Amino acid sequence: MNFLSKFMKSVKVKKKQSFFIFIFIAAILVVGYAVLEDKIYENTAAAILFIIAAGQVLVLQFFFKNQLKNDVVKTNLKHRIKELREEVEVADNLASEKSVYLANMSYEVRTPLSTVLGMMNMLKQTDLTADQRAQVEIAEYSSQHLLQLVNMITDNSEVENEGVSLNLTTMDLRSDLTKLFKVFEYQAWEKGLEFEYTFLPKDNDKFLLIGDSARIQQILINLINNAIKFTHFGKVSVIVDQSVGIQGEQIIAFYIKDTGIGIRPHVAKQILGHNKQSVNEPTLKDYRGRGIGLAISNKLVKMMGGQLKLESKENEGSTFYFSLQLKKTLNLKLEEETSQPILLEKLNVLVAEDNRTNQKVIKFLLERHGADCTFAKNGLEAVELYKILDFDMVFMDIYMPDMDGYQATKSIKETEKYDARRTPIIAVSASAFEEDINNAKLAGIDDFLAKPIEDEKLRYLLLKYSKKSA
Numbered sequence: 001m002n003f004l005s006k007f008m009k010s011v012k013v014k015k016k017q018s019f020f021i022f023i024f025i026a027a028i029l030v031v032g033y034a035v036l037e038d039k040i041y042e043n044t045a046a047a048i049l050f051i052i053a054a055g056q057v058l059v060l061q062f063f064f065k066n067q068l069k070n071d072v073v074k075t076n077l078k079h080r081i082k083e084l085r086e087e088v089e090v091a092d093n094l095a096s097e098k099s100v101y102l103a104n105m106s107y108e109v110r111t112p113l114s115t116v117l118g119m120m121n122m123l124k125q126t127d128l129t130a131d132q133r134a135q136v137e138i139a140e141y142s143s144q145h146l147l148q149l150v151n152m153i154t155d156n157s158e159v160e161n162e163g164v165s166l167n168l169t170t171m172d173l174r175s176d177l178t179k180l181f182k183v184f185e186y187q188a189w190e191k192g193l194e195f196e197y198t199f200l201p202k203d204n205d206k207f208l209l210i211g212d213s214a215r216i217q218q219i220l221i222n223l224i225n226n227a228i229k230f231t232h233f234g235k236v237s238v239i240v241d242q243s244v245g246i247q248g249e250q251i252i253a254f255y256i257k258d259t260g261i262g263i264r265p266h267v268a269k270q271i272l273g274h275n276k277q278s279v280n281e282p283t284l285k286d287y288r289g290r291g292i293g294l295a296i297s298n299k300l301v302k303m304m305g306g307q308l309k310l311e312s313k314e315n316e317g318s319t320f321y322f323s324l325q326l327k328k329t330l331n332l333k334l335e336e337e338t339s340q341p342i343l344l345e346k347l348n349v350l351v352a353e354d355n356r357t358n359q360k361v362i363k364f365l366l367e368r369h370g371a372d373c374t375f376a377k378n379g380l381e382a383v384e385l386y387k388i389l390d391f392d393m394v395f396m397d398i399y400m401p402d403m404d405g406y407q408a409t410k411s412i413k414e415t416e417k418y419d420a421r422r423t424p425i426i427a428v429s430a431s432a433f434e435e436d437i438n439n440a441k442l443a444g445i446d447d448f449l450a451k452p453i454e455d456e457k458l459r460y461l462l463l464k465y466s467k468k469s470a
Contacts (some may be wrong), residue, residue, distance in 0.1 A: 002442060004013075007426065008234070010360075017109055037149060047401070052072065058302055066232070067108050067283045071451065072079075077164040081435060087314070088236075093149065094119050094126075097461065098219055101235060103317065112125050116143050120136055120139060120140045120143070123136055124136055124140075125135075138186060141182060141183050141186040142184075144183045160228075164215075164300075164303075164452070166212045166215060166303060166304065167215075168210055168211060168212055169210070169211075169212070169213065170209070170210055171208065171209055171210070171211055171213040172208055172328055173209055173211075173213065173216070173240070173242070173252065174199055174240075174242075176217065177197075177198075177216075177217070177220070179317060180217055180221070181195075181197040181238060181296050182221065182347070184224050184228065184236075185197075187228055187230050187264070188236055189403075191228060191231075192233070193228065193231055193233070193234065193235075193236055194234070194235035194236070195228075195235070195236050195237070196235065196237045196238075196239070197237070197238040197239070198237070198238070198239050198240070199240050199242065199440045200239065200240070200241040200242065200243050200452060200454075201242070203245050207245070207250060207277065207328040207329060207418050208329040209250055209252075209263075209327065209328060209329065210326060210327045210328075210329060211304070211324065211326045212304070214306075215303075215304065216324070218297075218300060219254075219295045219300050219301060219322075220254065220437060222293035222294065222296065222297045223256045223293075223294070223297055223320050224236065224238060224256055225293065226293060226294065226319070227256055227257075227258035227260065227320075228258075230258065230260040230261050230318075230446040231258040231259055231261075231317075232260065232261070233259070234258070234259030234317070235258070236256075236257070236258045236259075237255075237256075237257045237258075238250065238254070238256050238257075238445060239253075239254070239255040239257075239452050240253075240254055241253040241254075241255070241361075242452075243365075243455065244324075244360070244364045244365065245328070245360045245364075246360060246364060247329055248327060249325050249326065249327055249328060250326050250328050251323055251324070251325050251326075251357060251360055251361050251364075252323065252324050252326060252329075253321065253322075253323040253357075253451075253452050254321060254322055254323070254324075254360065255319060255320075255321045255430060255452055256319070256320045256321070257317065257318070257319045258317050258318055258319075259286045259317040260317055260318060261314070261315060262312045262313050262314040262315055262316055262317055262318055263310065263312040263314075263469075264312075264314060264428045265312075267313060268310045272294065272295070272298050272308060272309075272310060275298070293314040294308075294320075301322045301324075303326050305324065305325060306323050306324045306325075306357060306358075307322060307323075307357070307431070308320065308321075308322045309321055309355070310400075310401060311429065311430050311431030312431075313431070313435060316435075319430045319431055321430045321451065321452075323355070323357035323358060324357075325357060325360070326373045331443035341400060345370075346370060346371065346372050347371040347372065347392045347393060347462070347466055348371075348372050348374070348389075348390060348391050348393075349366055349371045349372065349373050349374070349391060349392065349394070350374050350376065350385060350386060350389075350391040350393070350394045350395070351363070351366070351374070351375050351376070351394075351395045352375075352376045352377075352378070352379060352381075352394070352395065352396045352397050352400060352405065353372050353375060353376075353377075353395075353397045353400075353428070354377050354378055354400045354401060356399065358397075358451075359375050360410035361453065362395065362428070362453060365453060365455060365458055366395075366458070366462075369458070369459060369462055371393075372389070372460070374389065377400075378400045378401050378402040378403060379396075379400050379401050379402060379403030379404055379407055379408030379411075380403045380404075380408070381397065382408045382412070383403070383408055383412055383415075386412050386415065386417065386418075386423075387415060387417065389425055390421075392427045392466065393423065393424050393425075393426065393462075393465055393466065394409060394422070394424070394426065395411070395426050395428050396409055396425055396426065396427055396428060396434065396445065397428050397429065398427055398428070398431070398440070399429065399431070403427075404441060405429075405443075405445075406440075406445075408442040409425050409443045409444055409445055410443060410444070412425065413444050424447070424465035425444070425445050425446050425448045426445070426446060426448070426449050426461055426465070427445045427447070427448045427449065427453060428449045428451065428453070429448075429449075430448065430450070430451035430452075436448075447461055447464075447465070447466065449461060
């Protein structure tokens with residue numbers, strides 16, 4: 001479009017030049033004709049021709065001046081383009097040197113660390129006292145933490161430079177992550193923090209899964225590392241919810257919660273909305289990383305078909321969570337337990353939830369208890385659906401686009417249908433801070449259900465608010 005605009009402008013200038021030249025030639029011919037017909041004197045004709053010549057000079061000077069100016073601009077643009085190309089080449093070389101440096105650094109650190117870990121493993125096989133075994137275990141996990149940091153730096157650099165792809169293999173997620181969480185357990189302990197991790201359900205996994213275990217661990221390393229870094233007292237907890245299976249697939253929900261300094265909403269939006277640029281926030285400048293690890297985690301989650309979300313309160317803590325839908329392998333470990341519905345009749349439930357994966361989770365849990373689900377992807381849609389359909393209960397996600405759960409609840413309660421039916425409304429959120437619960441009460445919400453959704457809590461709420469329960 002820019003080229004076309006310049007071309008049209010050039011055509012207009014040439015038309016103007018042609019027009020003036022035509023006028024001058026026509027004027028000269030008219031004067032010559034007048035002299036031949038003795039209609040004007042020669043002195044007068046000479047004066048007129050002089051004026052015409054002067055006009056031609058001025059007009060040509062104007063056009064040539066503009067043409068010279070355009071030529072200078074073109075020359076300057078060419079020089080600037082050349083400079084930019086050189087700068088890009090320098091930047092590419094620096095990026096290449098950075099990658100080589102990181103690769104060399106990684107190799108130099110990994111080699112002695114592997115030796116240290118190997119020697120400690122051999123030492124564990126000898127006869128040690130209880131105190132000595134504990135000391136070796138602490139040294140081993142500290143070494144694994146250092147190795148983990150090296151892996152995080154190199155892996156993040158690889159993702160940042162767009163050189164990453166998923167490597168899908170069969171994995172025992174519980175076993176892999178337990179080893180990872182043990183390392184963070186010692187890291188938190190050194191900082192005086194509580195650290196707990198929970199797998200749901202608590203019995204053994206029924207299936208192996210197909211996914212990229214290394215990338216999942218990379219995401220968790222970034223998120224848990226930041227949770228511990230930004231938490232000065234209190235607790236960091238990780239929940240891995242594998243309770244929802246749909247046919248040949250398993251939905252895995254990850255929740256990383258801390259009682260740290262929290263993140264301001266506009267900063268969180270900036271972090272989760274970019275991949276490479278650093279976040280310009282004074283609070284984060286006090287720490288290394290400045291949001292790059294979070295942006296990379298966000299990118300990896302998207303690559304695996306999920307969405308990284310954040311709910312945070314300043315000086316109270318943060319909750320990062322995401323869900324992945326992974327395929328099960330055919331080697332079934334145990335027969336899946338069947339759950340009998342707790343409702344005698346079908347319960348029509350409206351679920352306001354913007355995340356599709358979370359929709360599948362709550363659909364699975366509700367249908368297992370004998371409920372029929374209708375989904376709304378935001379608060380506006382939830383209000384409209386409530387007006388035209390009949391529901392026995394509403395599960396309202398608090399944080400949604402266009403209209404949040406609080407506003408949607410207020411709009412529903414202003415309808416004539418609500419006055420007649422008094423439909424129970426349950427807030428659903430991964431953010432279960434006291435402020436959220438109080439805000440839910442102020443909005444007129446009947447109860448609060450925290451993510452990850454506990455099946456027993458859901459069962460309790462269904463029985464409590466259903467008129468059709470057993």
